[in-house]
Amino acid sequence: MAETTDSVIIVAGGSGSRMQSDIPKQFLQLAGKPILMHTLQQFHAYNPLLEMVVVLPQNQISYWQDLCIQKQFSVSHTVVTGGATRFQSVKNGLAAVKNKGIVAVHDGVRPFVPVEVIREAFAIAREKGNGVVSVPLKDSIRQVSGQVSKAVDREQFxxxxxxxxxxxxxxxxxxxxxxxxxxxxxxxxxxxxGENINLVSGSYENIKITTPEDLLWAEAFLKKQIR
Incomplete structure (x- = not known):
């Protein structure tokens, strides 16, 4: 059950270097809107009353605010300045949280997280203290040590x-x-x-868009949804 006292910190500190773009990846367009807007809309769909805190580099805040005006983006959120590292950015976002319920932290460039996955993560955290989304590996993996590699059981990861x-x-x-x-x-x-981490079943759709190949997949996925 969604609570009115819950919050999400959405961390969006990408520069666009791996995307080979001058535009930070969270602002790249998908179906006419920046990726970050799609991400916020997923959490709004889960709970319209969810407190949302968006963490951005200082030099990107005015650009984001201009985008919100241009796109008439109405999902309520607070913007705070990030730090030099992800740890510092989350810490800054946490300091801005006003609500007293469960706090989620989410990557700004994961715009396709299913609402049911969000719901389950909040529910497990409410019950057990934390809920962290994960998926099984699809590919075989090998452990590398110097010039030697060996097969390991992917079911353990x-x-x-x-x-x-x-x-x-x-x-x-x-x-x-x-x-x-x-x-x-x-x-x-x-x-x-010393806390045990409780894993929640995620979704392979919940990709983190960081490379040009990811963006191509995201565009194809959106087209399939629109049909």
Whole structure:
């Protein structure tokens, strides 16, 4: 059940370098709208009363605000300035959260996260303290050590996605820790507290758009949805 006290921090700090674009990837157009707008609309579809905090680099905020005016984008959200790292950006976003319910953190360039996946992640976090979206691996994998590689059981591994949802006191305690290089996502920060991470079944549609190939897939996916 969606709660009126829940929040989502949407982190959008991409530069567009891997996309080979001068435009930051979160602002690239999909079906006439920036990727970031599609992302916000998915969370709005889950819960129109969800508090949304968008974290952007300082030099991108006015550009985003202009886009919102041009596109007459009406999904309510707060914009805050990001930091030098993802850890600092999430920390800044967390400081701006006003609600006291479950807090989700989501990548701004994952615009296709299904509403049912969002719902399940929030529900598991409400029940168990955290809920982190993941999917099984499709391909075979090998572990590499120097010049030697060996096959490993892919069933023992998961690809981690977002949203990653947490009780607010847990996330606040985690982001009070000193930053470490091993912090690759929010789950890894919370895990430092000794918490068990509860995995939630995700979706292969929930891709992170970071390369030109991803953008081609996204355009094809949208065309299929529109038909």
């Amino acid at each position: 998961r690809l981690i996605q977002t949203p990653q949802c947490f009780r607010p006191e847990l996330l606040q305690k985690a982001y009070a820790l000193p930053e470490e290089n091993t912090f690759t996502d929010d789950a890894s920060v919370v895990e430092k507290l």
